[in-house]
Amino acid sequence: MTYLFDRETALVPLGDGQFTINASDVYRNPTGMAFGGWVAAICAKAVEMHDQCNSPLISQTTSYLAGVGPGEVLVNVRILRSGASTQFWRVELSQSENMVIAADIITSNRRPTELNYQLPMPESKSPEQSANLTEMNPMAPDWIETFDQRIAKGKPFSVNETPEAIVWIKETDGRPIDRVSLFSILDTPMPRTFFISDQPRFGSTVSMSSYIYASDEEIAQAGSDYLMLRVDGSTVRNSKTDSRVDLWSKNGTLLATSNQIGFFR
Secondary structure, eight states: OOOOOHHHHHEEETTTTTTEOOOOSSHHHHSSSSSHHHHHHHHHHHHHSSSOOSSSSEEEEEEOOOOOHHHEEEEEEEEEEEESSSEEEEEEETTTTEEEEEEEEEOOOOOOOOOOOOOOOOOOOOOSSSSHHHHHHHHHHGGGGGGEEEEEOOOTSOOOSSEEEEEEEEEETOOOOOHHHHHHOOOOOOOOOGGGGSSSOEEHHHHEEEEEEEHHHHHHHHTTTEEEEEESSSSSEEEEEEEEEEEEESSSSEEEEEEEEEEEO
C-alpha cells in the first residue's frame, strides 16, 4: 500500500546531492503556499536519501525564507561535517532559482545510558472523548483531513485563558510514523493566536526547530496509533508568537519536541 504522505513526499534523485519534487497540492495552506510540515519532511527525507547518510535523523532547524508555491522545487543537500557518530547537513530548497527554505539537520547514532528521565505525559481525556478538529473547523485546508486530530484541551477560535492545547493525532490512512513524518506532525498545531482570540489572526512560521529523542524501536512501537501533542506558547504580542510542542506516544514515551517563532497580522 502506498500511503498519501509517501506519495506526496516522493523525491526524485538527480545526483550529486540534488533532488526534485513538485510542490504538493494536498499539503497546501489557504495562502497557496505549502504546509510547513511538508517542507520539513522534504528536507528530512532528502538527507535520509543521501548516499552519505549513515545515521538516524535527530534534529532540524528550518528557516522559512519565503513560501513554497506551486510548481517544481529543487532540493540541494550537502554534508557540512561527518564525525564518528554525528553528521551535520545543510538542505536548501529553491524555486525559479531563488532560495525559499534553508534547513540545518543533524543525524546521529547514540547509545542508551543508565540515565532515563523524560517529561511525563499529562493526564487528559482519551481520543474517543475528545472533540474532532475537522468538525470544529469546516473551513480548514485540505491537509488537515490527512490527520485524525482530537482536541482534549483548549478550544480553538475562542478566548482561552492560555494558548495551551492538548491534541491526539494520527495519520488518517493508518500510516505508521517514522522520523520523516515526525518532523511534519510537529508542525500541525494551529497558531497560538487561534486560542486567545475568536477572530482569525493568520500568520506564518519564520523559524522552527525540532528534536527527536525516541529510538527506532520506540518509534516502531508507536506505530499508527494516536500520539499526544501538548502545545503551548510564551507570547502572542507585537505581531510575534511562539509555539512549544511536546509529543508522546500513546504509551507515554516522549518521542520529540519542537519550538518555533511566527509572525501574525
